[in-house]
Amino acid sequence: MTIKPWRQIAVPHADVLKGTFQQAEFAADLSRVHAGTASAEYQDPALFFQRTFITEGMRLLLDSVLKRLSGQGGDPVIQLQTAFGGGKTHTMLAVYHLAKGEVPASDLQGVAAILDAAQITELPRARIAVLDGIKSSPNQPIKRDGQALRTLWGDLAWQLGGSDGYALVADADMSGTSPGKAVLETLLAQCAPCVILIDELVAYVRQFEDGKALSGGSFDSNLSFVQALTEALKAVPTAVLLASLPESDKEAGSQRGVKALEALAHHFGRVQALWKPVATEEAFEIVRRRLFASINDRLAMESVCRAFADFYTTHRDDFPAETQESRYFERLVHAYPIHPEVFDRLYEDWSTLDNFQRTRGVLKMMAKVIHRLWKDGNNDPLIMPGSLPLYDADVRNEVIYYLPQGWDPVLERDVDGERAETTEIENKDTRFGSVQACRRAARSVFLGSAPSTTNQLVRGLELERVLLGSVQPGQQIGLFKDALRRLGDRLHYLNHANNRFWLDTRPNLRREMEERKRRFQDKEDVFPTVRERVQRGFASGVFGGIHVFTDSGDVPDDWALRLVVLPPDAAFSKSGQSLGIDRAGEILKKRGDQPRFKQNRLIFLAADYDSVSRLKDHVRSFLAWRSIVADYKDNRIVLDNLMAKQASASLEQAEETVRRMIRETYKWIVAPMQEARPGKGLSELRWEHLQVNPSAQNWSQEVERVLKDNELLINEWAPIHLAKVLRDWFWKDDAKETSALNVWQQSCQQLYLPRLKDDTVFQQTLAAGTESRDFYGFAQGKEDGRYLGFSYGKRTSLIMDTSLLLIEPFAAAAYMEALRVAEEASRAKAADTSAGASTTTVTTGGGGDTPRIEDSGKGGYPSGTGAAGQALKKQFYGSIEIDPILAKKQFADLVDEVVQHFTMRTGVKVKIAIEIQAESATGFDDGLQRTVKENCNVLKFKNAEFESGE
Incomplete structure (x- = not known):
């Protein structure tokens, strides 16, 4: 359902539309009305009552005055000290126009009902005296029709009775002494019915110094006059006095003003009447009457209010409890086209400010708000806290006027305007910009929290009230919650804790954190922090060593499998050549200045190029929060309890974010590889890159799993694969055996060979192949062409040292056959010898029956001297010339x-x-x-x- 904007239903007064209103126009001036020089809205009785909402308190007061003037009772003295709805002076003006009787009661909106209730058929016309304490001077007589009037009682007598009335108090006026009660009774009786209106009396009396007489009398004589006047009024049934006194000592001004207020309040208090303060809903009507001329379509108005009430009921969990009451619809109707939350915040929060006058302050502020919104074509259904045009200079100056120093940069940077963070966020994120979610939320927080003080036990505006001031029917509430979260991360003066939000002139902790972030440098601060966190996150596991951000000279060149974690400035990128590959290549080739030989023992872990900048930013945030908490604990900075808790919570969150971000950033395993191409030799060095799962529980196990799954690391090796490696690389060029230790060492050095987890895997593979004749034979050495400890096709225990040989299967089979033939020949010889059947001798190379390796393939037995006849070689000497360059x-x-x-x-x-x-x-x-x-x-x-x- 489409609901109409407020501008199509409610029409502001012309002066509000045109922006021609003046601040003074909101301040009723009793003296100017009495002199006939006030503006039409105050001077014209009909227009005045048209724009005046008669509150319950004002109705009771007018009823009392009318009864008093008609001789039907009523209070003789009314003190207007309570700061209720229409204002003290505004109430006096209502009495003034009623008592003057220049316009029939039928032309005064709302007056006829009061007359009917008081059972008065006709308005009695009364004489009126207006005494203005601000315009009157204690030492400067005023002239009326040529007569100099020195005192308040002189001016009172002249206004009520002219020269005849003045004659009664002439001597007292000349001498500055108070006339007696009887004289004042006579004056009032002659001029009754009469109304005396005294405004700002304290401002007049406080000018008298103790013991010093002025033309207007003295401090004591004026107090005596007030006492005598209040007593005299009780004796005249058709005379009434209304006097306004300040509500607080601050309004009274100086010490003398406070003394005057106490004395006057004492005298007035003896006969004063107490009046009911204005209700909040009445204040709504007061402001609406003054600012808006008419409501064009009441049905449309009620439709808008119903849409808001239903919206709040539907989303009951997101709005304050009072919005669920049926009477909230009535509040919406009474306040229309202004949202009740605007009035609540102004009357409950802003009215606590010393210089913010309740109704007058609300009128001044809202008049400028409405003018700007009308000018800008605002189409909101209601004028809400989120609607306030704080980007407008006049509106901004009006609200800042009531606040302490320092709020201008808060509004300009964080809340509203072209340069505000809220505007920048909305320009970049259309989700927020489409409904001005950031600006509306920030305006609502400002209106609800700006008048608060640091002394408050509970600061800020609840989330429910921020939403109440921001969200309109049909909009997504979650979008505004997201906006608040974004603001919490971005704004410098916004604070939030315990589901409350508030703005302060002091930069929040986030601003302090942002300032401190600039102190931390990559190499000196960020990288060591990342290194510490990476080391903490790794267990050694399959690796013999894990080297985090280690120089090539400090990465050992040995037989252990090692994981090298590259620093953030050597990140890896899938899109092309990266610094990570270059840095890994340097470490792979050299150990410091020396060449590296065990290249196949290195695996590298590199950061993702696209994530490094975010990681560094999060680390700086963590370091900044850590420094704030440390400074607070060491008393180097002062934080209140709430901010201290916030700093600790932010530190914990930042640390967790860094931990998670490190896992997300260090996700690339980079392993060096070479391919053996038949007939073409070895390929160029290439790098395999694999991605690890950042959410895995155990980082080391995850790296190991990825390596195993992609066969970049072997922890179980079948003998058939070892046999193939032996055939391809070691049993070549007529070589029939090779050192087992050399095979293991070569697998650690050559990138085209399989990368085994450790030598245990190699030994287990050797042992697994001992019983088969398909893979290799064994010998524990070779001496003078013979295999020592030869084994082929049967289980045997192996000692992998430099003497252990792996024999090509055909050569092992031939050698085994030669052993068999030799053994048979030996047995035959032994049998012939014992039988004396033969004298033929066969000489073997060792003087025994074991064949030499080079003859094993021929099936014969070569002659030669035995090993027993050879001397043992116990010394070795060798010399070599070395190229000085290499x-x-x-x-x-x-x-x-x-x-x-x-x-x-x-x-x-x-x-x-x-x-x-x-x-x-x-x-x-x-x-x-x-x-x-x-x-x-x-x-x-x-x-x-x-x-x-x-």
Whole structure:
């Protein structure tokens, strides 16, 4: 159902539409009306009552005045001190126009009902005296028709009775002393029925100094006059006095003003009447009468109000409890076209501000609001807190006027306007922009929280009230909740806690956090934090070592499987070449300045390029919150309890966000690979990239699972696969056996070979193949062409050291056949010898029956001397010349391929001596000689001398 905008139903007064209203027009001036110089809306009785809503309190007051003037009772003295709906002066004006009787009662809207209730058929015309404490001067007489009037009683007598009346108090007026009660009774009786209106009396009396007489009398004489006047009024049944007094000491002004207020209140209090304050719904009508000329379509108005009431009932969980009551529909009707929540916030919250006058302040503010909304073509069904055009300079200045200093930047940056964060969010997110969700929510929070103070035990506006001031029927409530969450993350002056929202002139903790975020640098602060969190999240698991953000020189080059976690500035991107691949390639090739040999033992974990910036931002937020909490605990900053709790909660949330973000960012496993292509050799180095699941419980297990599933890591290996590797790479070029240890070591070094989890997997594979003759045979060494500890096709225990050999199956079968033949021949020989049947001898290579390996394929038995006749070789000596340019690599190869075979055996002593010779035809300079000698001393050279060479 389409509901009509307020502008099509309610028409503002012309001065509101045109923006021609003045602040003074909202302040009724009793003296100007009495002098006949006020604006038409106050001067014209009919127009005045047309724009005046007669509240219950005002009705009772007018009833009392009319009865008093008619001699039917009523109160003689009425003190207007309570700040109720229409205002004190506004109420005096109503009495003034009634008592003056210039217009028939039938022309005064709402008066006829009062006359009927008082059973008065005709308005009695009364004489009226108006005493304005602000316009009167204690030491400057005023002149009326040539007569100088010095005191209040002189002015009163002249206004009521002219020269005859003044004659009664002339002497008292000249001397500045109060006339007696009897004189005032005579004056009132002669002029009755009469009305005396005294406005701002305290402002007049407080000007008198103690013990000092002025032309207007003295402090005490004026108090005596008030006392005498109030007593005299009781004796005259058709005379009535209305006097306004300030409501608070602050309004009274100085210390003397407070003293005057106390004294006057005491005297008036003896005979004053108390009046019922205005109800909130009456205040609605007061403002509507003053600001709006008419309601064009009451049926449409009620339709709008019903739509709002039904909307609140349907979504009862999202709005305050009072919206579920049937009378809330009546409140909507009474307040139309202004939403009741606007009045509630202004009358309940803004009226607590010292300089915000209840009705006058509401009128001034709403007049400017309505003018701007009408000018901008606002089409809201009601004028709601979320409708306030705080982007308008006049409206903004009006609301800021009542608030302490510092609110202008709050409105400009966080609430409304072209440069506000709310506008920027809505421009970027059309979901919010389509209904101005951010601006409407921020305006509602401002109206409900700006008058609050830090001393309040419970600060802020509940979520339900923010929604009440923002959401219109037919709109999605969840959208406004999302907008509030977004505002909580973005705005600098918005605070929220315990489901409440409030704005403050002090930047919120988020603003402080944003400022601190700028302090933290990537290399010095962010990366170490990420490194700590990554290390905390990993268990070693399958890896012999996990190296987080480690330089290549600190990643060992050994047989253990190692995971290298690259820093955030070496991220990986699927879209193309990335810094992660470059950094991984550097670590793969070198360990510091040395070449890396065990390349197939490295796996890399890299950050996602597109997520790194968000990760760094979240880490900075975490560091900022951590510093705030630390400063609070160390008393370096002051936070109230609510802000301290908020900081702690934000720190916990930021830490959890960092933990989750690290898992989401470090999701790429990068593994180096090479392919062996038949006839073409090895392919170029390439990198496999695989994605891990960031939500997995155990990070290490997830990495291991992905590697296993994609066969980049093998923890169970079948002998058939090992046999294939042996055939392809080790049993070549007439080689019939290879070192098992060498196969394992080569699998750790060469990227085209399978990557085994560890040597246990390799040994288990070897053991699994011992009983089969399809894969390989074994020997625990080879000596003089014979296999030591030969085994083929039967279970055997293996010791994987440098002597363990893997024999090609055909060669193992041939060797096994040769062993069998030799054994049969040996048995036959033994039998012939014992029988004396033969004298033929067969000489084997070892002097026994075991065949040599090179003859095993021939089926014969070569001759030669036995092993027993050979001397044991107990020493080794070797020399080699090394290229001085490639010395590092060649020496490393030398250690791995030669020296290591000796050092791995127990009881072997190895001695390595290095001889360096250098010659120069031009000779070595002194600096070079000094440097080399010093370095040789440090390295503990036995000899290091330079010679002339002659």
